Structures are given as structure tokens and as C-alpha cells.
Amino acid sequence: MSQSNPKDFHYRFENLVDLRELHQLQDDFWRATGYTCAIVNTEGKILAKSGGAAICNLHQQHEVAASVCQENYLFLHRRATQSKEYVVHRCPFGLVNAASSISIEGHHLATLLVGQVFFEPPQINDFVEQARELSCDKSTYLQALSKVPVVTEEEFLKVADYLVNQARFISLLGLQNLQKKELEQKLEVEKNTMQAIFNGSGDAIRIINVGFEVVNQNPQMDSLSGASKSQAVGKLCWETFNHHFCGTDQCILQRILRGETRVKVEVETERPDGRKVPVSLIATPLKDQNGTITGVIESYRDITDRKKAEEQLVRQKKYFEALFRASADAIAILDKENRITDINPRFQELFRYSLDEIKGLNLDQLLAPPDKLGEAQHLTRQVLEEGKIMHESLRMAKDGRLIPVLIRNTAIYIDNKIAGIQAIYTDITKHKETEKNLEEAHQRLLDIIDFLPDATFVIDQDGKVIAWNKAIEDMTGVEKEEILGKGDYVYAVPFYGRRRPVLIDLIQAYNPDLAKTYVYIEYTDKTIIGETFAPNLYNGKGAHLWVKASPLYDSQGHLVGAIESIRDISKRKQVEEKLKYLSIRDKLTGLYNRNYFEEEMRRIKIDRHGPVSIIVCDLDGLKLANDTMGHDQGDKYLKVAAQIIKEVFRETDCVARIGGDEFAVLLPFTGKAAAEEACHRIRVAVSRFNESRPVIPLHLSIGTATGHEPSQSINDIFKEADNNMYREKLLSRKSNRNALVRALTAALEQRDFNTQGHSQRLEKYCVAMGYRLGLSKNNLDDLRLLAQFHDIGKVGISDAILFKPGPLSLGEYEKMKMHCEIGHRIALSSPDLAPIADLILKHHEWWNGKGYPLGLSGEDIPLACRILAIADAYDAMTSDRPYRKALTRQEAVAELKRCAGTQFDPDLVNVFINLINKETQLET
Template sequence: MRDKDKTIIKNRIEPQLKQTELEYLLVKLVESLPYGVIITDFRSKIIYANEATEQSTGHSRNDLIGKSPKIFNASQNAEEVEHEITNCMQYCNKWCGDIPQRRKDGGGFIGEFTVFPVKDEDETIAWGSMNRDVTERKQIEHALRENEEKFRKLFNNTNDAIALHHITEDGFPGRYIEVNDVACQMWGYSREELLAMSPLDIDAKEHIENVPQIMDELLQKKHVTFEIAHLTKYNKKIPVEISSHLFILNGENVVLSIVRDITQRKKSEELLKVQSTAMESSTDGMAILDSEENIIYVNKALAKIYGYANREQLIGQSWKVLYDRQQVQRIERDVKPRVIAKGEWQGEATVKTYDGMELCHDISITLLDEGGFVCVVRDITARKRLENKLKYLSWHDPLTGLYNRVFFEQEMSLNNFQLISLIVCDINGLKLVNDSLGHQFGDKLLVATAKVLKESVGDSCVVARIGGDEFAVLLPNSDEIQVDKISKRIRNAVFEYNTENPKVPLSISVGFATSSGVSAGIMELFKEADDNMYREKLYHSRSARSAIVNTLMQTLEERDYITEGHADRLHDLVIDLAKALKLSEQKRIELRLLAQFHDIGKVGIPDRILFKNGSLTGEEVKEMRRHSEIGYRIAQSAPDLTPIADFILKHHEWWNGKGYPLGIKGEEIPLECRILSIADAYDAMTSDRPYRKAMTQLEAVGELKRYAGIQFDPQLVAQFIKLLLGTGT
């Protein structure tokens, strides 16, 4: 064969061979695909199916040729899917979708289909479809969708706000990427509004300065928890706790923040702080015990109540360290079972602390659910002592310690003895002692009388102070002979007291009465004893007062050495002037008494004033001037001095009305007082004093003249001077 012919044959056959080889390769390619490939004609009959289709459906190619693809379709809406594909084929469009498939063995899978026209140039000559088994992927996608739904529900239904946001290039919080529903509710913004904002838009202004430090810590540690305040859309400030986590999303640093509204927690903390402050400030002791009955908390007050300087000494200790052994046993036996049975106990208890101190406490114990205890202790020791004191005072006289009238009358009303006696006593001259020497001396007599009576009667008798100077004794099962002996013991005891205490003598009038069941009643018996006492008082009263006055005079003479010879000189001066004035004998007698007793009131003036060497202060002068009134009251109480009582009161009045205590003037002042005033002043000026030497007669006369018409009656001064110079005195 010629070369030319060979070339012609080669040019004709080689393209055919190459075409055949390409078709072969394409078929092999389709057969090797992991996807199912089906070609259908215009009647929707399968004219080709690759090997993958055989494997996925379980049908052989021979079984499939000439069949409709419907034999695989396991979709519940198969007709709708077929109609949709037919429409696409009508317009020569591609269709993609998932169709549930049915295998020959009855099994199934989900096929992902792509249906497309097969064209020869612009003409569609068949329809092809490619599909792959996406069952596993669909299951994963379904699971992902379910998980996403669960996450979305969790994301939106959690109690806390959750927000995802960017970080800016300069390290500040950036725009929100996602927020949950709680965040929208908390801050008052819609989701769309928040996604256009950043955390800086809702942080309270006072916290903005802390943001750089928070972000630095977050970038370093990848996690940070902090508290801050947020400002809502409606300008309401809410405290929040934020837990932020840094992670990478799509190659970018983002922050996931869980934001918790801690408003209630802050309120609880504030309340707890207030409660803690209240507990610490409380004067009541408070303690909390754990289930092992060990102390886990005490306030300062409880430590103080039990004598601990530092409350830390008690932490971890058993409550039993607070009490002595016997007290612990009593609490374990009597109190603890009640607390456990009823859940609480409240009561008063006298307790003895570890150091032996006896206290009275008001205790409240509450059992906690977890088995511990809360104890509140109030120290009522002082209150109990006061209550006991008030109770004591309600039945007793506070000065003498004897029972009082209320108790005595109650005892009389409760009397059920067939034989009973009463003694009634009264202190003679007590008012005179109080008025002259002061109540401190009178109180001594009252205490002495109480002691005399208590020591003179038996323990079965009720001794009471029933009035200012009155006492009474209730003697059950005592007859008249026994009571008479007791009365004598009382008088003997008074005598012994006066022997030992002669300065202020004690004088008691005693009366008694006895009932043997015949008397009408206890009150009549009391009246009988009282009447008997007053009869004795009338007999002894005058002599008692005289004895007291004499004692007062002796006391005055012993205390005031200035009066040595003063009364005698004063007596002579006033009598000489009285004679010169031709006064009556009665006036002279009164002047003699006045010269002797005009300063009797000084017995009531304290020694610190009476014997002071220097000048008296204003208060001391005021106190010294009281001696005129004290002397007046003493004279009123003594019958022998009653006639001169008014003179004693007024012997320091001045002629011009500047004297004391009444401020009367001129002849309103009794003559006796005007005479005594001149004589007393003259004797004082011509006598030595610790703070000055005596004046001469002429110097003293000069002073009298100077004060005539001011302090002294001028006519009496002239008469007195004439008398002095005429007699050479």
C-alpha cells in the first residue's frame, strides 16, 4: 500500500479511534464515580444506570433499564417531587434536592439528587441525574439542628444574660455579635438595638475607668469575673456580676460574657451587713453553735457578758467552757431536751460562769435545721438586783432595814393566832434633833432604835418602822407577862445605848397591848397599844426634850471655844442695860435666857464653817446665817425656851432692815434683840480672835457710834455707851 493511501486511512481512522477511546474513558469515569448516575429518556424511562446506582439501590442495571425512577422514590410527597422535577425538565432547568430512596431489599436512604438536561449542542436529548447517599450527613445535620435548637432554647431561657462581642484593635470591648433574650429583657433594648451597641454603651460611667484593667486581665488569663453596674435603656442602674471568657471564632478573638443581675444579692448582702452590724452593736450576747455544739460565732457583747476580752478565744470551743461543771450538768439535764423536743427554749436562769461569778441571764435558744443552735443571752443581773431591791424596799424601810408599814399591816391582816401582842414605840424629841443637829443625827437615832428593838425581841416577831419616828412589834403567842419583860429589855437597851453615846441621847416611849381572843380585832389591839404609848410619851416628852436641849448646849460649848466666858459677859452687859432702861423682871429673865441660848442654832452648823479662820464664802455665809432659824426650831421644841424662840430668830436683824433672816427694821425688831445685838457686838470686838487682836474700849465705842442707825438702835447705843463710860466697864 502506498504511503499516500496509508496517510488517508490514518487520517480517517485515528479520529474515530480517538473518539471511541474518549467515550470509553467517559464511561469508565461515570462507572467509577461514587455517586449514582441515571440517564432517562423523554418518557422518563431509565436508559442507563452506573454501578454506584446498582450498589445504592440493590437493583441490577438490567432490572433498571426501561423502568421509571419512581421505583426508588420513598418520599411521602413523591407526586409533588415528580411534578416539580417534570416542570424543571419542561423548561430544561436543573433541579436539586433530597429524595428519600427505597432499596430493593426494603431498606432506605436519603439521596441528594441533581437532575439536569443532557444536550447535544442546544438540543436536549435525554435527562441525567446524579445522586449520593447523604443519610449519615442528614442524620448529623438533624442532630446538629436539634442541638442548635436546644442550645438556642438554653441560650434564650437561661436566668442570666449571655452576650458575645468583638474586641477592638485597641483592646476595648467591641460590638455585640449575639445576645440572648434575657439580655434584651435585662437591659431594655431589642436584639437589633443591642447588636449595634457594645458593652461600653451599657456600663455605668463610674465603672468605665476600670475597663482597661479588666480587659488586660481577660487577655492574659482568658477568663475574668468581676462586678460592675449596668445602665438600662430606661436609665435604671443595676448591679451585675460578669463572667467573661476569651476564645477564637473564625480566627478572631471574641468574648462570651455571662451577666447575672445581682440586685437581690446586693440587697441581701446589705441586709446581712445591717443584721451583722445590729448583732455586733447589740447589747445582747449572740452565739451560733454547729451541730457538734461548738461555737462558730459570737458577738462582742456575749464575750463581754462572760468575761472574755477577745471573742476569738471562744471560736471553736464548746459552749460548756462558759459554765462551771454543775451548771453544765443542769443545762444538759433540764434545758437541752426541751430545745430538741420543741425546737426552741426561752427562760431566765441564774448561772455561774467558769470564773465563779454568779449572773442572771435571760436566754433564748433556737434549734437550726442543720442541727446547730442560735443562742441569745441578755445579762439581766443588774435588772434582777434592782427588782430584788425594789421588792425588798416594797416591804422594808431602806434606812433601818426593818419591815415597813405596808408589810406590817399585811401581817396584821393575816393574823390567825389566838394569843398575840403588839408593842408600839415612838422616839422622843426626834424632830428637835433633826432641826438642830441635822437629819444625819436623827437617822442615827432611828438606826439605833431599830437595833434596840431587833435585839430585844425574838426572831419570830415582826419588827417594823411604821412612821417617821414610830415603830411597832408584832409578837405572836406572847402573853402580857412576856411582853412586859420585852418592854423592860427595850428600856434597858436604851439606857446602855445612852451610856455609850451620851452626846445625843435616845429616848423611846413604849406602849403595848395583848389579845387572848377576847379583843374585837387586831386594829383595836393596835389602837390600845398606841394609846398606851402616847400616855407614856406625854409623861416623858418634856424631860426628853430638856435633856436634848442641855445636850445641845453642852455640844455647843464643846465645839465653839469662842463662847468661853462670852455668855457670862453678855449676861452682865444685857442685864446692866436692862436695869438702866428700867425693864421688868420678866424681861430681864428672858434676856438672861437669850444671852445664854441665842446661838444654840450653831449646833447645826458644820465645823468646817464654824471654825474657819479666814473669811467665809458666799455659800458659807448663807449656811452660817441658818443658825438663827435652827435655834428658833430648837427653842420651839423646848418648853423652857419657847418664850425666847422669836428673839433667837430675830437677834441678827439690823436697824436699817439689812439684817437676816426676815429683813425687818426699826422698832419692828423686838427690844430684847436690839439690846442683845449691841452687847454681843461690843463683846465680840473687845475679845481676842484667832485672826485678830481685841479692840480697846474706845475703839469699840467708836465702831458702835459708826453703826448707830445702821445696824444698831441709835438711842440704845447712846444709853449703852453712857453706861460703859459711867461705870468704867
């Protein structure tokens, strides 16, 4: 008996034999012989058993004893696999067994056991001890022991020989069953394989018997025919799927039965639902084991898609043929040697060749001018290597014309191999002319851009600079050669010192962060206008710029770039800033103006800025200064006052000129005490200024008011301050005016130092004549004042005229004559001089009416003026002047006599001469 590892054999004993039949066989054996018989598998498990000693059953009920029995079976199993026939073995409990291996194809699958006998009567004492060890009832155990057969060894060995034959019989039975199973499995595999092929075929397959009945069909046939297998099987073949061969001598089955071994046709079939399906059909005979044809196997393939593709191919061929013939481009079809096989009508038209003339000729040698032949041959090699080329060049027609063409050659592939070349020639004569015109127009545009007065540049759609005019070169110092063709925001560097987006970049994409960098930006249709400051221009001085950017489009309306023009508006900005300054500032003094002051008053709220104080100042004597010294001097007077007031307050305080001679200060968060302290500082500053003895002393009337309650109106506070100022003005008006007049008089004397004592001498001459004429005390007082202040108006005459060494020009003389009117206005402004204001005005009138300013004559001239005229002329003639020496008394008297009746009152001249002659009388 061969030895083998059961694990190498995938069948188990119980799977190969019918255990019920074996059990029956064993029962018959036990009844006939009384021997216990059992079959044990390779794990020691009893598969079938007949009979069995009662004592062995007791052993099986004890865990240890059962385990010993199990080990004994395994031992017998191992021994049996090593023996060719059988082995005899006495178990640990003394019973004798024989074992024989049951093997199939050399694989041991089970062991056949027989026995459970004694060869000699057992020793009772030994088994009593054994019963005790197994905790078994002694009487029961000994009773079971008595039932064990006692046979001779010779008799038992005969039974063992039978055992071997029975084991061989069982092995043969198992082998037959094994072979049957393997055959069944093989048949099943083949059946499944054929069914899988049948069902899994990509083709639709059906089987038809010689009676034209459908025997079987696969799922693909179900789908193709529209009839399921259950619907088709048993029906005649043409009932579920037919074609025009059915019922004719070309019937597929009939052709097979006539001896054709393979029938292949393409035919249109019809389904039960009426739909027609084009198919490719292959039929082969189906034969039995004797070679007799029992039917036909039909294999169908739906060729609908192929038919459509073929039809499409035909249509495409016609379509491409039509395109080839109707193409606006010249086309030549070449073989792979570059020989012409076909040309289209446009080729014939363009190059003036017919197909018959050039078929089979080399295309390059036919069309390429001599200087282009090498180029053409290179292009042919290139298309054969790379598959296609595109190139612009010249080709020559039959009549010698050189035609600019766009060449597009493409390799023709068949089965992935180059079979020829398609050469396409597009006449680009007009395109080249248009290109030339566009280049000329582009150059003209660049010339126009270059001469634009505004700095201008242009970028393409990639952001590269394509134009940079002369004006932007001058503005930035960057020449066009340095920047043309460059991108990445390089155009921003001259303006901002770094690369960054600018207004022109908003054309392609809106950028809110970029838009915020412009102080002003406006979108008008597709144009963007903005204002910005470029800090890097003009060597870092920077400039305010007005910028305009617009898109550029091609003829199809596609965005191709943008243009930006830039204008330096720094001067305009300066003017705007100046205008803005002037809108809130007083032009003369630089203080805030009335509009700004009133706006600030409207803004201030006592509940948020309280307490609020207002100071109002009025410049006393401005009109007098204007009248006497002129408006230039009056303006200086205002500026001095403004500066004094301004210096008292902080830069942030609102100090304003709100009228011709009126100033105001708005002080939020300032109480009454602080406001009065500020007024005091103003008065101290004015006193300090007047201590410097200016030509015109400064006098300011000041008033202040303070608001604490939110219910108070800011306008009411202003009115209160203005009223307080006016009250102070009224109280000091007279003293201020008299002080001003005295200051003007002193200023006049300081200027005309050569005439010092002149007024005193005049007073003596005039008073003396007044006594002689018997004038009243009041008239004499007026005469004294007139002698002192008659020329007070000369404070308004410039030194250049007043002290000119030579004769005055006509214009200068006219200005000199104005001192009468100036003096008149000064006198009217002073309570002390007002009574003689009219005399000051008329003191230069002549007796004959040729004086000034009114042209009075004779006794229309006030007596005091006529007296003053004689005395003034005499004193002037007898005093030195910068342009002449003094006359003697006699010379002066003679001149008075000469002018009597013209310039002077003749009667008064005589009175004056008599006084002069009586010098002693004058001295007394």
C-alpha cells in the first residue's frame, strides 16, 4: 500500500462512497461473525460501525478512556498505511483488533477495523482494577467483559484475510466513484465553458435544427432579434428573425444541408417589431457523433454602425472632393516623392497649369523660383519628417509671375505610413498689400502719438510698451529705446520709482485698490480719467498729473491694448491751492476772511465746544490814514494791526478780518477770564508798538463776549462782543482822533526839517495882520490854527515830490496840489481842526481865480486864506530851500508887489508891506 499525504488529495472518503451501504454491509458481517466492524477516517473519527463490545462503549463514556481509544484508532491508522495487507494490534485495554488501509490512487483515506475480541480468557482481577480506575460499576463492567468473544488466533487471522479483501473492495468502489465524479466535473466544466462562450460571445448566436426550429440562442441574439430565448425556442427560425433569403434556395440551412461547410453573407434582417437590422451572418453545420448534420449554428453581427460609417465615408469623400474642387486655395495632391497626382481648379487658375501638363512632375521644381528652390526642397523634407509645415514665400506661375503665397503642406498617412503630401497655397497678395498699408498707418499713428503735446504711451494686450512719445521722454527722462518692448509695469518706474499698476491697467481689469491710489477718478464710457501725484518725476520733486486712459480695439472689436496720455497739472494745482487759500483767507492780511469765520461760527456748538468766547477789534483812524497817507499806507496800517492781533493767539485759533477795519477772534473752550486776558495782551502789544513812534499810531477798540449755555446763539455772542467793542470806540473816539492829527503834524515836521519854525513865523505874520484888520478873537484863533496846520495835507505827498531839488513836472505838480484836499479831510476828522477845514482846503486859491483846488477869486476866497497866502509866500521867499537860496527882504517885497492883483489880494499886500517896513512894531 503506497504512502501519501492525505492533504495532497482534495477528496474525502465520505464524499466518494455511500456510507449507508457500507454500514449495511458491516451489519451483515457482524451478524454473521459476531465481530465488531468499523471504518475510521484519517482524523480517527468513526464513519461507520456495526456491533461493538459493551465494554468499549463503557470506555467511550469516560473522558480519559475515550481519548485512549481515539489514540489507539490513530495508531492503527498509521500502522495500516504502512502495511500492504493488515495489522493486528492489542489495545491498551487488552482487546485485539485488525486494521487494513482503504486507499484510492495511492491516497490513504480511511482504515477498516475488525475485532474487539480476546485470544484467551481475560484475567478478572486486572479488569476489576481497571473498572476502579475508570470509576465504573464493577458488576456492570465485568458483565460487559464477559460478553467479549474469545477466539483463537488462527480463527481471527482468517477473518483478517477477509478484512483485506473487503478493504480492497471498498477502495475499488471509491475509485469508481472518484472517476465518475471527475468525469462529471469535466463534463460540467466543458458545458459551462461552452455556455460561457455561447452567452459571452460578442456576436448574436442561435442554433436551428433540421426542422427549421430554434433550439437555443444567446442573450446577444435576444437583443439583436428583439425576441427573447423563451419566445424564440421551439418556433420556426423565420418567425423571430427573417431576411430575404428565407423561403428561397439561398436559405442558409438549405445551403448547409447541401454540403456547404461555411456560409457568410451580409443581409438586412427584420425583427418581429418590424425594425430592420443590417447584419453579417456566418453559418456552420452542427453534427452528431456520427457526423450527421443535425442543424446549423448561425452567428450574427450587427453592422449598422459599420454601414453608417461606410455611408458617412462615402459622403465625406464626396464632401472633401467638393471642397477640393471648390476651395478658394490652390491645392495639389502629391505622392511621397513630391510628384503631382492631382490639382484643383484654383491651382490651375492661380498658376496657369492644367493637370495634364504637370501630372507626375516634381512640385518644387515646377513652382519654386531659382532662388527659392533650396527653401522649397527643405520644406518638403520637413513635412515628411514632422507631418506639416506653414511658411510664407514666393512661387512662380507658368507665365513667370511671382506670387506671394502662404504654404501649408500636410503629410497624408495611410496605415500610419506617409503615402503622400497635400500642398495648399493661399494667394496673400492682397494680404501683403494690406499688411504694408497697416504698417504705414501704424507708423503714421506712431508719428502722430510722438508729436502729441501730452506725454503719451501705448501698451499691447500683454502689457508691453509699444509706443513712447517725445513728450513722455521729456517728462520722465526715459528714451523710447530704453523701454519699448518691455512689460511687467516698467512704465510706472519713472513716475513712482517702482513697478506697479497705473491707470492704463484698469482698462483690462478693474482693481479697487489701484483706483483708490488716485485722488480723483472718473469713468466715461470706456475711457478712464484720473488725477494723481507722481513723486519720482523731475528728480524726485514730483508732479501732479492729469491722466487719461482708453482701450484700443482691432477691426473685430477685440481688445488689443490701451493708450494713456499724461499732463502735468502742477501749476494748475498751485493756482487751485492759491484760490482755495484765498477763498478762506483775507488777501491783504493773510488772516481768515469773513466767509470762513462765519462758517466756523456755524460749526461751533456751545454744548460741545463750550464755553465759547469771541473777541471783536476795530482799527481806529483807518479812513484818516487812507485819506492822508494814501491807501498803500492804510494797507500797511491794517497789516500791522493784523500781525499784532495774530501774534497774541495760537496758530490753531480762528483770527479773521471780517470787515474793512474790523477783526474777530473765535475761541472755543475759552471762558470769560481767558478772553479778557487775551484782550489785555492785545492792548499791551498795541502800546508796545506805539512806543516805537510809528508815523501813524495804532488804536484798536476791543470788545469781547462769552457763551456758556447751549441755549445761547453763537450769533448773539458775536453781537454782544461787537456792541462792547463799539461802546469802547465811542468812549475813546475824540482822544484817538486828536492824537492821530498830532502824530501826523509831528510826522510832517520831521519830514520837512528845513521849514522848522515856518509855522511859528506864519502865525506871527498872520496874527499881526489880523490885529491890523481888527479881526475878532475867534477869527484870530482860526488864523493861528491855519498858520500851524495849513500844510498838514502834505503828509500824504511822497518825499520824492516834496523834496525834489528842481522844478516839478506837470504830473508831480498835480499830485502836490492834492495836499489841500488831504488836509481838508484830516481837519474834518479832528474835532479841534474841523472849524478850519474849509480854510485848509482853500489856502492856495489866487485873487485872479487861477489858484487851486476850487479856482475861487477875489473876495470869494476866505479872508484868512488871503492873509495866509501873502505871509506864506513871503516866508518861503525869505527862507532857504534845497533848490535855491533865500531872497532878501527887499526882493521879497518887490515880488509881492508884482503879484498883487493876480495871486494876492492887492489891499492886503499893502497892509503886509507896511507891517514889514515897521519891523520894530512886529517885534513888539
